[in-house]
Amino acid sequence: MTRLIVGPFNRVEGDLEVTLDVQDGRVAAAHVNSPLFRGFEQILLGKDPRDALVFVPRICGICSVSQSAAAARALGDAMGLVPPPNGELAANLILANENLADHFTHFYLFFMADFARDAYAGRPWFDAARARFKAVEGAATADALPARAAFLQILGILAGKWPHSLTLQPGGSARGLGASEKIRVHALLRQFRGWLERQLFGDSLEAIAALDSIAALEAWKATRAPAASDFRLFLEIADALALDRLGRATDRFLSYGNYPLAGSPLFARGVWHAPSATLAPVAHTDVAEDASHAWMADPHALHPWQGDTRVDIERAGAYSWCKAPRLNGEVAECGALARQVVDGHPLIRELVAASGGNVANRVIARLLEFARVVPAMENWIRAIEPGEAFCHQGPMPDEAQGVGLVEAARGALGHWLVIRQGRIANYQVVAPTTWNFSPRDAAGTPGALEQALVGTPVGEGEAVPLAVQHVVRAFDPCMVCTVH
């Protein structure tokens, strides 16, 4: 058995260290360490509850708006405030803009660059991958950065700037929109759609969203040259490297559901158990965070309203700043794959039934979301009614608690808030990567990535095994959120 410590892990958001025990050329056990602690849950104690809107976006520069949305909902829950229809539409647009920009950044900057590494030289697809995705030098960096920046101009209009906006409020959006803003946002959306259809898919978004089975996906692939589009090239590489057999975790998928509209979300909430192919409901009370392997003073599993973030750097057995969230005591995976399998997209249900959660399926589900969400955004901006209210107001109670559950790009994000005497008495955040990159719990059960890494091949003399990098990055981890 040899031990490999891999870090710093870049092209993930934040810092990450993975310790691998390797036996017979495969990972036998993995320990995931989130090495950065800032203490937002302590920083917020004693503050005016509305100040959370300033602090929590700054937990994370890549999911800043998701953190704002969760805080706005937790505050709204505590205040008994529901946004008006315009406020709901604007909030959906703002969150969707960030979520898709994150998917975009992940694919073009973080994930695909690993297939352009010299270690893959000689593979039939390598020249195409290198020309397009080589880190810093590839054509995609030059192409994708301006497309991303242009897409995020929507947030310049809707939210003043990105990251770190205060536009999302408990009662809706602080930015009233008129016809001019509607036109400009619509035009930017159409421009982004055009880019995606040309470069990413080589097909219309509707055609991609309509791929409803593995057979349909295979047929789509068969009629296109390997480098016809970025998605097509990914499918080529995924087949060649058998990415559908890499990085399988628990096959229990959690989604809080996303983009509410008049009470019914675009994507459903629930937990999908793949082995039994069953969907179960999720309540926020099903969540507890266990700190048995984190540098925390209180090791017990606690519901976030009781959560405790006092640290203890000397704790025996601890190896991460990350607590271990569990759903009714079980490990769960979240992210685009979870969101789409819970929502019941037929292709994703079939892929998960065939091969579970793995590198290929996680990426396919992420890309599918472009095809499903951009058309929804086009509808939302059209549905905005200038002149109608965007934001409801209400008093802040002195004693209350609230919860805000949203889907960030990377999955299930929850904020739990307790207000006492008009001040924040507790504020707990359980972020998507807290779920996916959790350490072991009191029963010794490893977290989702820790499970996913077991069995991953490690080549002779590979100091930073490539397959390990694919598994890690396929989750699109956000380490600054993980611990916060």
Add this chain to the structure above:
Amino acid sequence: MNLLWLQSGGCGGCTMSLLCHDSHDLVAMLRDAGINLLWHPALSEQTGAETVALLDACARGDTPVDLLCIEGAMLRGPQGTGRFHMLAGTGRPMIAWVKDLAARARYTLAIGSCAAWGGITAGGMNPAEACGLQYDGETRGGLLGADYRSVAGWPVINVAGCPTHPAWVVETLLGLTLGELDPDGLDALGRPRFYADHLVHHGCSRNEFYEFKASAEKASDLGCLMENLGCMGTQAHADCNVRPWNGGGSCITGGYACIACTEPGFEEPGHPFATTPKVAGIPTGLPSDMPKAWFVALAALSKSATPKRVRDNARVDHPVVAPALRKARPK
């Protein structure tokens, strides 16, 4: 010039902001200016051991570091050990790496308010003992000390902002490579003056409401945000309403107050962010360079002279009265 970029006790948002730069090809633009990206956490290929070898070479002085960009606060805790951020794969606190690298760097840049002052990470009770590279809040010192000078003899260049504006970073980097920025181009807090010699108030789209003290009362109102909703744009050093964000926005156009995110200590204003502290109805945070008596007199006068259009539009989320059409051409 070799550029090395490291992140510590921040959110990565300054990098995400930088990637929103409106050039057609940001990486090519830096390359064209002679900047060679040694390593950047979001962009570079090398990971793990490959990165550690590179950092070792930089710390030894074998690989020159011309531009050392640090994003995120320096975490000294717990109890000065720096263990709140051990750089992955190295078993060493990030603050130790930064000290070593800063001793070699030709220029050291604090990217964002975390790296400059401690920033949001130093909020509340400052659990991580966060500070900036050369400041601890408003106090000179920080991780590197008040007397620190980079190899070129400069103090830390504080490209402050939370996040910092993409063009503030790019202009600073290009200014250094072109020789267009010199130490006089930094203000007393080490911020590049090309943006820090402005106030957020300059070019604000709500200026007419400000002139007449026609004030917003609640989130989504169009009026001036200074009197009630905590806006510090008349005191905050930045050009946010002259140099737009994300194609055309700013905090103010987004419907919320400037919280002075470029200033040391902005994370603890001493009052709830979205509320203006007042004594006897007069905001305690007066516009920079303005005596209180003037402000009071001007406010009283302008309130009494507020046109109906401005007053009515201040308290709604879309204009309800349009500027009157004149019979004659405007003169």
